[in-house]
Amino acid sequence: MSLTDKVIDRFKDLFQTQPTVFIAPGRINLIGEHTDYNGGFVMPAAIDKHFVFAVSPRTDSIFSVYALDLDEHVEFESNNLTHGDSWANFLMGVLDAILQKNLKVGGLNIVFGSSIVMGGGMSSSAALCSGFGFALNELYDLKLTGMELAKISQSAEKNFAGANVGIMDPFASLHGQKDSFMLLDCRSLEYEYLPFYSDEYELVLIDTKVKHSLASSEYNKRRQSCEEGVAKIQVQHSSVFTLRDVSKDLLFEFKEDLDEDVFDKCSYVIDEIERTRQAANLLKAGDLKALGSLMFQTHWGLSKQYDVSCAELDFLVSLAGKNKEAFIGARMMGGGFGGCTINLIRKQSTIALTDEIKSNYFATFKTEPNFYPVKLEEGVHLTTTINNL
Numbered sequence: 001m002s003l004t005d006k007v008i009d010r011f012k013d014l015f016q017t018q019p020t021v022f023i024a025p026g027r028i029n030l031i032g033e034h035t036d037y038n039g040g041f042v043m044p045a046a047i048d049k050h051f052v053f054a055v056s057p058r059t060d061s062i063f064s065v066y067a068l069d070l071d072e073h074v075e076f077e078s079n080n081l082t083h084g085d086s087w088a089n090f091l092m093g094v095l096d097a098i099l100q101k102n103l104k105v106g107g108l109n110i111v112f113g114s115s116i117v118m119g120g121g122m123s124s125s126a127a128l129c130s131g132f133g134f135a136l137n138e139l140y141d142l143k144l145t146g147m148e149l150a151k152i153s154q155s156a157e158k159n160f161a162g163a164n165v166g167i168m169d170p171f172a173s174l175h176g177q178k179d180s181f182m183l184l185d186c187r188s189l190e191y192e193y194l195p196f197y198s199d200e201y202e203l204v205l206i207d208t209k210v211k212h213s214l215a216s217s218e219y220n221k222r223r224q225s226c227e228e229g230v231a232k233i234q235v236q237h238s239s240v241f242t243l244r245d246v247s248k249d250l251l252f253e254f255k256e257d258l259d260e261d262v263f264d265k266c267s268y269v270i271d272e273i274e275r276t277r278q279a280a281n282l283l284k285a286g287d288l289k290a291l292g293s294l295m296f297q298t299h300w301g302l303s304k305q306y307d308v309s310c311a312e313l314d315f316l317v318s319l320a321g322k323n324k325e326a327f328i329g330a331r332m333m334g335g336g337f338g339g340c341t342i343n344l345i346r347k348q349s350t351i352a353l354t355d356e357i358k359s360n361y362f363a364t365f366k367t368e369p370n371f372y373p374v375k376l377e378e379g380v381h382l383t384t385t386i387n388n389l
């Protein structure tokens with residue numbers, strides 16, 4: 001039985017009515033890591049791992065939500081929204097951000113299930129927030145744009161779950177297009193679709209199975225280091241608002257004034273913004289090999305300068321780097337401290353490589369990594385007609 005069928009069946013059992021069904025995908029990011037909150041470029045895509053939401057409106061203001069995979073049922077109302085890092089707090093954060101805009105919504109019955117690996121760096125939290133926001137927008141006809149919904153999701157993660165994240169993840173979940181990456185300029189929020197198709201190479205995520213528990217506190221610290229660098233430079237250069245506005249030459253002028261650690265973090269980000277620009281041109285030109293070598297550079301920048309990798313991620317990327325015939329690109333993906341690497345692998349090699357990598361990884365870490373080939377898919381969307389009250 002498909003995930004969608006399971007979610008719909010459960011919904012009908014619980015709520016005795018026909019739901020409207022939404023799909024909310026996770027995301028990958030080809031390149032452009034830790035650049036979104038620095039006004040830089042990112043290159044994400046929505047993927048074929050997603051949440052399924054079965055939803056119906058209610059006549060009262062209660063949100064009655066059942067998480068199928070966790071077998072947890074939570075009820076809340078707009079006057080008892082709480083902060084925390086449970087899945088329900090993310091939904092509450094979205095609801096709060098919508099209410100802050102003085103928009104009127106009623107309650108919802110919801111069952112959701114997911115094929116996104118939790119903590120795998122595919123951004124399950126942004127997909128959860130985006131899917132819920134999208135459902136409210138459709139069922140209560142709020143007329144919010146995709147970008148407004150992305151900002152709402154972003155603020156939910158910040159204000160209700162304490163992770164001061166950038167716009168990339170909800171943007172990608174909401175704006176994805178089949179077989180395309182997106183180049184998003186996180187300063188202007190302009191974006192373009194970059195078609196991705198290859199006979200030769202495929203995209204595979206390799207999950208270290210390390211859950212990134214340090215992620216949100218360390219993430220916020222990295223963001224503060226970048227802001228500290230910007231603040232020092234801004235004193236003398238009032239047109240500098242983010243690291244996007246800082247060239248490498250300008251950063252070097254401030255080398256003595258900045259903490260070594262802050263300098264390294266800023267240096268990585270400025271390089272990564274430039275790499276992402278280059279990668280977009282390479283993707284347009286169809287030069288995946290050159291793009292792949294930029295991915296390796298990103299990884300070692302994230303590991304050595306930005307300091308957000310871990311032994312397991314470095315191990316997988318090192319292995320990939322020793323077999324560049326098969327792996328033309330590999331790097332850690334997302335916020336860091338665990339989760340997946342994203343790899344561009346020669347199609348014929350993947351099966352043979354899988355066993356070899358699993359056994360090498362097992363010898364060191366006593367567990368096997370999981371492999372997930374991914375396809376690029378449409379962003380959050382409706383799969384059935386809307387059933388209003």
Ligand code: GLA
Nearest residue numbers: 033034165166167168334335
């Ligand atoms: C997490 C955040 C994003 C982005 C990445 C790093 O996924 O949610 O906003 O900053 O980390 O690129």
